[in-house]
Every structure is written in structure tokens, then in C-alpha cells.
Amino acid sequence: MFLTISTTGTPERPATDLGYLLHKHPDKAQTFSTSHGTAQVFYPEASAERCTAALLLEVDPVALVRRGKGKGRGGAPDAALAQYVNDRPYAASSLLSVAMTTVFKSALNGVCRAMPERAGEPLPLRIEVPALPARGGAELVHKLFAPLGWTRVDAVAVPLDEQFPEWGDSRYVRLVLEGELRLADALRQLYVLLPVLDDAKHYWVAPDEVDKLLRAGEGWLAGHPEQKLITSRYLSRRWGLTRQAMERLELVRLAESDDLEVESVDNAVDETTDTEEKPVPLAERRREAILEALRAAGAARVLDLGCGQGQLVQALLKDVRFTEIVGVDVSMRALTVAARRLKLDRMGERQAGRITLRQGALTYTDKQLKGYDAAVLSEVVEHLDLPRLPALEYAVFGSARPRTVLVTTPNVEYNVRWETLPAGHVRHSDHRFEWTREEFRDWSGQVAARHGYTVEFVPVGPEDPEVGPPTQMAVFTMTTAQETTKEAKAA
Ligand code: SAH
Numbered sequence: 001m002f003l004t005i006s007t008t009g010t011p012e013r014p015a016t017d018l019g020y021l022l023h024k025h026p027d028k029a030q031t032f033s034t035s036h037g038t039a040q041v042f043y044p045e046a047s048a049e050r051c052t053a054a055l056l057l058e059v060d061p062v063a064l065v066r067r068g069k070g071k072g073r074g075g076a077p078d079a080a081l082a083q084y085v086n087d088r089p090y091a092a093s094s095l096l097s098v099a100m101t102t103v104f105k106s107a108l109n110g111v112c113r114a115m116p117e118r119a120g121e122p123l124p125l126r127i128e129v130p131a132l133p134a135r136g137g138a139e140l141v142h143k144l145f146a147p148l149g150w151t152r153v154d155a156v157a158v159p160l161d162e163q164f165p166e167w168g169d170s171r172y173v174r175l176v177l178e179g180e181l182r183l184a185d186a187l188r189q190l191y192v193l194l195p196v197l198d199d200a201k202h203y204w205v206a207p208d209e210v211d212k213l214l215r216a217g218e219g220w221l222a223g224h225p226e227q228k229l230i231t232s233r234y235l236s237r238r239w240g241l242t243r244q245a246m247e248r249l250e251l252v253r254l255a256e257s258d259d260l261e262v263e264s265v266d267n268a269v270d271e272t273t274d275t276e277e278k279p280v281p282l283a284e285r286r287r288e289a290i291l292e293a294l295r296a297a298g299a300a301r302v303l304d305l306g307c308g309q310g311q312l313v314q315a316l317l318k319d320v321r322f323t324e325i326v327g328v329d330v331s332m333r334a335l336t337v338a339a340r341r342l343k344l345d346r347m348g349e350r351q352a353g354r355i356t357l358r359q360g361a362l363t364y365t366d367k368q369l370k371g372y373d374a375a376v377l378s379e380v381v382e383h384l385d386l387p388r389l390p391a392l393e394y395a396v397f398g399s400a401r402p403r404t405v406l407v408t409t410p411n412v413e414y415n416v417r418w419e420t421l422p423a424g425h426v427r428h429s430d431h432r433f434e435w436t437r438e439e440f441r442d443w444s445g446q447v448a449a450r451h452g453y454t455v456e457f458v459p460v461g462p463e464d465p466e467v468g469p470p471t472q473m474a475v476f477t478m479t480t481a482q483e484t485t486k487e488a489k490a491a
Pocket residue numbers: 251254255258305306307308309311328329330331334360361362363377378379380383384
């Protein structure tokens with residue numbers, strides 16, 4: 001199995017910098033032992049103008065078969081002869097991916113201490129894999145790599161035998177990729193897509209493969225047009241894992257689009273307030289309305305579901321009546337910002353003891369969310385696709401079941417009053433829907449009836465006589481009868 005990575009350069013930015021980025025010196029040939037054989041890295045050419053690093057993996061087919069034994073299904077074919085005569089030693093496949101993690105670990109992670117800024121920059125790259133097993137042929141190779149920023153994607157079928165062209169093509173292609181990409185991105189794409197094209201994983205898929213896939217897919221897999229095929233093949237078509245990965249990718253996509261965008265309308269100053277007063281941004285008014293409702297409900301232990309970057313958590317922390325505050329969000333990035341905003345690392349023990357930040361998807365039930373006084377869903381529901389909403393409804397109202405639930409969401413009728421918002425547009429490109437007052441009342445009423453809550457509505461922001469307030473809030477309260485049965489059951 002053989003893969004080359006080339007780049008070009010100038011005297012000021014020599015191509016041999018590739019050696020730093022790969023953490024492998026161009027003057028040395030290096031050998032690594034991997035779990036399936038020996039990997040070698042060497043540089044067929046290394047000048048300021050052009051530099052090529054080659055990764056050669058020599059697989060020990062016998063060791064491979066031995067390792068494969070007793071592991072259920074795997075790439076090592078079952079027939080006795082095929083165990084010893086298989087293409088693994090010659091073809092680029094998942095074994096090459098595994099070798100890449102051993103040999104190019106730092107480069108895959110985009111880490112380069114010697115040249116941190118170059119690791120973050122796109123380079124002119126050329127990648128070549130002379131014999132790549134590709135189920136789905138050249139056509140699939142194009143579909144997989146073309147959306148990823150490569151300017152040239154060449155996949156040429158390798159004939160079975162050059163002397164006998166009438167035998168037709170083998171299942172191998174010669175792959176050439178060219179484009180300006182960050183080295184880490186290119187390597188992570190190969191790490192995932194080589195085994196996807198091979199479509200014969202050599203080991204049993206463990207549940208942590210989903211994590212590995214999401215890590216390697218960061219920045220390019222969420223939103224890839226062939227995301228489903230990639231995910232399903234990578235996880236050896238195990239449907240449960242594939243679905244889990246697809247769901248998480250969807251959330252990553254949501255969270256990324258959310259993080260990248262400024263909620264411009266939301267933060268816009270509300271023009272209609274009294275000019276004497278300092279105008280208050282809508283986001284702040286929303287937090288005030290939430291705090292007021294939580295105090296009125298007498299809540300002390302509060303869940304902030306979809307807490308984002310932690311603004312509400314911060315406000316809750318300032319009021320000592322809130323003794324326990326749990327922020328949950330699917331976006332690790334948002335949670336990192338939240339932890340920084342709260343200065344969690346420098347907080348005294350007692351303050352820190354009041355806060356928990358957790359990563360979690362609200363469309364899954366979670367035992368740890370049971371037993372709280374109140375839950376807040378501030379500007380969250382509209383980020384879910386409507387068909388996923390019942391899952392969130394069940395997780396919050398059916399499973400976690402806090403006494404009070406506050407849900408805020410934009411009132412779409414008010415959008416005509418935002419000067420900066422073109423007609424017919426939602427307020428944020430990631431909003432899957434925005435409801436009229438009637439639609440929100442409808443949904444809330446049904447939820448309350450299904451789960452034993454009563455519901456009241458509170459306008460947030462200046463209420464327009466025609467179109468209502470910019471934000472609508474529903475305050476759900478568990479009916480006493482329900483609470484009593486719950487207590488009776490617990491007793
Ligand atoms: N509550 C905050 C943030 C709202 S933005 C505020 O009022 O300002 C919506 C947030 O919901 C984002 O941080 C997003 O990552 C999170 N989110 C969206 N869908 C989610 C899901 N299914 N599970 C958990 N969090 C989700």
C-alpha cells in the first residue's frame with residue numbers, strides 16, 4: 001500500500017516545510033511498526049520547489065488473518081484459501097488509515113509546534129494513491145472528493161491485466177487529488193474515505209468508531225452530499241451506529257451554523273423603547289423575562305437546555321436563590337465559550353459547585369435531567385427540524401418532567417417590523433421554522449394536554465397591537481394532580 005503527498009514551494013516558503021508539518025525529516029527514511037505490519041516514510045524528492053513524502057505500508061497477511069480470528073466479521077475473508085491469498089498487502093484500505101494514525105498523528109490533528117501558522121494554512125497539495133480499491137468506481141471517487149475543495153480529482157480504473165485488456169478493469173483506481181487544502185484536512189479526509197471506498201473493514205466496528213468518525217470528519221463531513229453513504233460504509237453498515245452518527249452530524253451542522261452566525265436581529269437594539277431610557281437588546285429582555293418567571297415559580301434547581309454560550313447561566317448565577325444550575329448543549333464549542341465566559345476555572349468552590357455544563361442532545365431522554373424544579377428552552381425549539389420536535393417534547397415533558405418549563409421562540413408575525421429583515425425571511429438562517437402566535441399556542445396547548453401541564457403565555461419585548469411581541473414565551477406548570485401522583489409513586 002502506497003500513498004504520496006507532494007507540495008510545491010518557493011525559496012521563501014520551501015516545499016520541504018512539508019517535513020515539519022508531517023513531523024518527519026526529509027533526509028531520513030523512517031520505519032514504524034504498526035499493528036498490521038511495517039510502515040515506512042521516505043521522501044523521493046525534497047527540494048525547495050517540490051517535496052514528496054511517501055508512506056509505504058507492508059502488511060503481514062498472516063498476522064492479519066490471525067488477528068482477525070474470533071472477531072466475527074472482518075475484512076479477512078472467510079474462505080480458507082482467501083485468508084492467505086488476499087489483496088490486503090497491496091491495496092490501500094483501512095489498514096493504511098490505521099497506519100496514518102500511527103505515523104502522522106500530529107499532522108492529522110493539525111498540530112505543528114515548529115510552524116503553527118503553516119499548519120493552519122492551505123498548501124498546494126497533490127496526493128496520489130496508485131492502487132486504491134474503490135467499490136463504486138471512479139464515479140463514486142468523484143462524488144466523495146469533489147465537494148471537499150480539490151480542484152482536480154482523477155480516478156482512473158486500473159485494468160485487471162495490462163496484457164489482456166479484454167479482461168476488463170479491476171476494482172482498483174489510480175487516484176490523484178490536487179488542490180489547496182490544509183494538510184490536516186486532507187489527511188483526515190483520506191483517513192475516512194480510503195476505507196469507505198474499500199468498503200471492507202478489517203476489524204469489528206466498536207461503538208467508539210462513531211466518535212472517531214466524527215473527530216476525523218470535523219469540518220467537512222457534516223453537510224457532505226454523500227454523508228449517508230460515507231457514514232454507513234465507514235461503520236460497516238451497522239444501522240444503529242450509522243443512525244447515531246447521522247443524528248450527531250446533524251447536530252454538529254446545526255451547532256456550527258449557529259456558532260458562526262451572529263444573531264444580528266436578536267441583538268439589534270429595540271427602536272421602539274422610550275428614547276429617555278437606554279435601549280435594551282431583545283436577548284437581554286428575554287433573559288429578564290425568564291428570570292422573573294423562574295422566581296415566580298419558586299424554582300431553585302434549574303436546567304438551561306440548549307444553553308448556548310452561557311449568558312443565561314451567568315445571569316442565574318448572580319441570584320443566590322438558584323442553588324443548582326445545569327447548562328446542556330450539543331455544541332462543544334458553545335460550551336467551551338460558556339465555561340470561559342463564566343471563568344469556571346477561576347471560580348471559588350462554592351460558586352463552581354452550583355454549576356454544571358454538559359454536552360447532550362435534547363432529542364434523547366437523559367435520566368440525569370430528572371427531578372429539577374424548572375427547565376428553560378430559550379430560543380431552542382426552532383433549531384430542530386419539525387419531525388424531531390416530538391423527541392424533544394418527550395425528553396423534556398415526558399421524561400425529565402420538571403415542575404416548570406419555560407419555552408421561548410420568535411413570533412414570526414413580528415418579522416415585518418424588523419427593518420433589517422427582508423420580507424419572508426426567518427431571523428436566523430438556522431431556524432427550521434418560526435411560529436405565529438397561534439401556531440405556538442397550538443403546539444404548547446397540545447404538549448400541556450399530553451403531559452399533564454397547564455400553560456400560560458407571556459409576551460417578551462414591546463408588544464405591537466397588530467403583530468404582537470417579537471418573542472413569545474410559554475410557561476408550563478405541572479398540574480397538582482400529576483405532581484401528587486408522582487410524589488405518591490415516589491413514596
Ligand atoms: N439558549 C440560548 C442559545 C439559543 S441558540 C439563548 O437563548 O441565547 C440554540 C442552541 O441550542 C444552540 O446553542 C444549539 O447548539 C442548541 N441546540 C440545538 N439543537 C439542540 C439539540 N437537539 N440538543 C441540544 N442542544 C441543541
